[in-house]
Every structure is written in structure tokens, then in C-alpha cells.
Amino acid sequence: MNRPQAEPWVPADDRGLAYGDGLFETVLVRDGEPLLWPQHMARLAKGCRTLGIPMPAAAELDGLPARAGAGLKVLKLILTRGSGGRGYLPSPVAQPRLLWQAVDFLPQPQRWESGVRVRHCRLRLSVQPLLAGLKHLNRLENVLARREWDDPDVAEGVLCNSHGTLIEATCMNLFWQRQGCLETPRLDGCGVAGTLRAALMERLEIREVSMGPAALAEAEAVWLGNSIQGLWPVVRLDGADGSRHGSWKVGPVHRVLQREAHELLGYPARFTS
Structure with missing residues (x-):
């Protein structure tokens, strides 16, 4: 080698x-x-x-x-x-x-504390089960999705696959709490199986589900996370056209999963809310 x-x-x-x-x-x-x-x-x-x-x-x-x-x-x-x-x-x-x-690297603690605004992307991820979960070098879909916006107030873009099923964000995994249960998209057709996602699923009961964007409308809390940035609470979700699709106030429910994630990464695990 x-x-x-x-x-x-x-x-x-x-x-x-x-x-x-x-x-x-x-x-x-x-x-x-x-x-x-x-x-x-x-x-x-x-x-x-x-x-x-x-x-x-x-x-x-x-x-x-x-x-x-x-x-x-x-x-x-x-x-x-x-x-x-x-x-x-x-x-x-x-x-x-x-x-x-x-x-x-300098993390962004204001996003841990106050949460982030995100949007849906127009791009749809191709389904290829053989490559699902891998962090391979073919990332053109993510590049094209990230080019969809340049508003600095929008931190990330949420991606669905070609069937309209929620998968991930452009460079982070997606989590939500619905009816008191933690859930994350099933990644058996596409998407990157993040290492923070894997570690959290080893610690906690997090269900893998195949659901469309309507699941987020039913969620009590939504997060984005990866092994570099930690976990960001989502406070606003927009459509690809900029219309508001959902909003959440950061509260104690967000901090439970966030504390678990940040303990794994050595980031602060206590917040004001």
C-alpha cells in the first residue's frame, strides 16, 4: 500500500x-x-x-x-x-x-444551544442498496443538494429518496421524537450511516423507520447530528420554496438526546433550557 x-x-x-x-x-x-x-x-x-x-x-x-x-x-x-x-x-x-x-476545528455552540433552521431539498437521493450506509467518494448528490441555497440562516437541507422517504440531511443524520419514541430514517437503500448515529443506537432505543416528511409534522422534537458537529436541535423546517413547514421550541425534550451525543464527543452536555 x-x-x-x-x-x-x-x-x-x-x-x-x-x-x-x-x-x-x-x-x-x-x-x-x-x-x-x-x-x-x-x-x-x-x-x-x-x-x-x-x-x-x-x-x-x-x-x-x-x-x-x-x-x-x-x-x-x-x-x-x-x-x-x-x-x-x-x-x-x-x-x-x-x-x-x-x-x-471550531464547533458552533450557538447551534447546540439555540437550534437551527433547515429546509427540504428538491433533489432526491437515488436508491442503491449495495452502497447504502457507506461513506463512499461519490457525493455529487450531496454537492448538488447543498447548492440549492445560500441563505446563511439555513443551516442544513433535508433529503428524501426517489420514493419520497426521509433519509438524512446533506452532511448529517436525522432524528426525531414522535409519540414519545426516538426515530431515525432506515438507511437500507441510500444515505450515510453516521458513526454518531451508530453510537447512539448502541446506547438508546432508537427505531429505524421508513416514513415521508409528514412524520416531522407529528414530531415533538427534531435533531440533526454527526460525529463532528454534535447534535443540533431543529427549531424551524422550511419547504424548498421557503414556506414554513414546522417549528419547535428548544426545551428539555431536546436535551436528553443531545446530552447522550455530546458525552460521546466530549462536548458540553448541559444547557440553559
């Missing part, structure tokens, strides 16, 4: 660059210690099995967080199939290319 690079130079024939043939992970690292590392490595391993890319050795991966340095960092790992093959047909003997980069 090619050596990991902190300042990556990728040749034009790299299959990750040419075809999106690879995987990536973004890991929150605090003073050299990675958060939710087992969940990240489990997802990476699943992706490697699915794509048929050899998983890097544990010793090679486990040493990278310490190289991120002191303070709060985001460590990005990119694993491609490497170079070789003919067109879409890969070489029968893959020589993966592992790249990494660590950057400083």
Missing part, C-alpha cells in the same frame, strides 16, 4: 479521482485521541468489503490521530483503490492509496 500522505498529491489515473472509487472518514480528534474510532473503523471496513478494496493495516490507521497534533482537529482519511485497470474495470490486484489531512 502507498504510504499515507498528510499533503496528498494524487495522480490523474487514481481511481478515486477518476471514478469516486473509494471511501473516506472524517474523525473528530481531541489532543491526539480520536472520538468514535471503533465506529469509524467498522464503517471503513464494511466499505472495503463492499468495494473489494483491501483494508489498511490497523497499525497504519491507528497511528494517524496522534499525528493530528494538539487541540481539536478534524482528521480526514481518504482511501482509494489506487491506480490501474482499464476504464471502469479495476486491476485484479488493488494497490490502495491512503491519504490523510488534519485541520483545526
